[in-house]
Amino acid sequence: MFAMDLMHTLACAMRPFAARAALLAACALLAASPAQAQWKWISSAGVVQYSDQPPPSNIPAKNILAKPLAATAPQEPSASAAAASAASPPAKEQAQTQAARDLQQKLEQDKRAKEAAQNLQKQIEAQARQANCLQAQRQLQTLDSGVRMAEVDPQGNRTYVTDAQRAAQRQQAAAAIAANCR
Template sequence: MLVACLPAQAQWKWRDGRGQVQYSDLPPPSGTPAKDILQRPLSAAPVVVQPAASAASAPAAAASASDPALEAKRKQAEQEEAAKRRADEARVAQQKAQNCERARTYMRSLDSGQRIARTNAQGEREILDDAARAREVEQTRQAMVTECR
């Protein structure tokens, strides 16, 4: 039970440049005036602004000193996010492939010269004339360009 309470003790609270209060488990950005730091973790000493050269090594030191359980949790979350992204990309790719196949089939119908009928807004069947067929051919070509890559 005590372990669950410890992370709450390691919170920073400061006022940013726009005057909004920020909360984080990481210290505020360098350059934040000491008067704007409203709360420090109990174990934290006052933040000393370091030159830019040593500031680059600070994240590496913080990462190596962090809790292994937190690192494992973060890594698992990243893996889950990557898996979700791959699943979404696969779903989009499958949808594009289906749309491409549909467009190709319709283009074959348009190119075959057979009569094509569609239902209008009143529910009546109407046969495509030459101008409507040309518009459909152009729209289908555009669909094939976007979906059949």
């Protein structure tokens, strides 16, 4: 719940910046696209040529004045497509990689949830120990006070606690204190 509130707050705070960033990114893409896709060379007739395609194979390398940033040498379109497909992993491998990342992320979330549940369980147990400790301490104080104590049996009859019963209850209270008061 807290994470969702935090994400919402951040999203609201970032809206003005996000619009500016998107506009700047669009401008950068528009400005960079033609520059990266431009070839410039001197043709056999001595005329400067511009194109988004590589120059013909009969143009010597010394006459090529500019290349796109990604290009190192003139290539045929089919050769560049083959090189691109060889460089990028197949879609099936990418899907498996994404599935592996998703699984890893889910495992990490489960681990964090399990740790949070364990921490909550420890807190509950600590509170129960504290309550038991206080109850045992009060019971021991009552037993040590010397006040005459009575119990009610299942039939509703009142009976007084004997010295032996008081000693046994005192031992139980002392054991509870030792177990719960740390």
